[in-house]
Amino acid sequence: MDIKLELVAVPVTDIDRAKAFYERIGFHADHDITVSEEIRFVQLTPPGSACSIAIGKGLTRMTPGSLDNMQVVVADIEEAFADLKGRGIEVTEIEDMPWGSFVYFSDPDGNGWAVQQTTPRARQDPEETD
Template identity: 75%
Template structure:
């Protein structure tokens, strides 16, 4: 039996601000539907991902900014860093660890993200 992770709720305080931020990061807006006065559903997907995020009104009971350590994977951390920086996203410097190279950022509410290149940039230096 396959079990596929397809949607993760992200707690935000301002739906339009969050949507603009994730568009700035490069996520695609799949849905933005106001179902009722109590429910607005926004779904966005990172390029190339089978899993999306959702936020809005009536989507989650988590406190805005309480999501920690969401992680996406890229083939080239230097290209990802350059792309995010060129989009005006406040990202960390590249951090090299034995298990990968990372860039970190947070959305306007403080939900934290890691961007990982699985093979560390300096893997060829080991020897």
């Protein structure tokens, strides 16, 4: 039996501001549906990902900004760092750990994200970095 993670709710205060932020970092807006006065569903998907996020109204009881350490994976952390900076995102410097290289950022509500290159830069084959 396969079990696939396909959607994670991200609690936000201002749906339109959050949607614009996630689109700015490259997420694709798949759906934006107002079901009723109590429910608005916005689904956004990172490029190349099988899992999306959902922001909106009436989707979760989590407090906006309470989601910590959502993680996405990239092939090149230096490229991801430069791309996020180029999009005007406040991002940490690259941190190298034994299990990968990381940068971190938060959305406008403070929900925390980690971007990981699974092969630490220090362990890459020198020919791969040319």
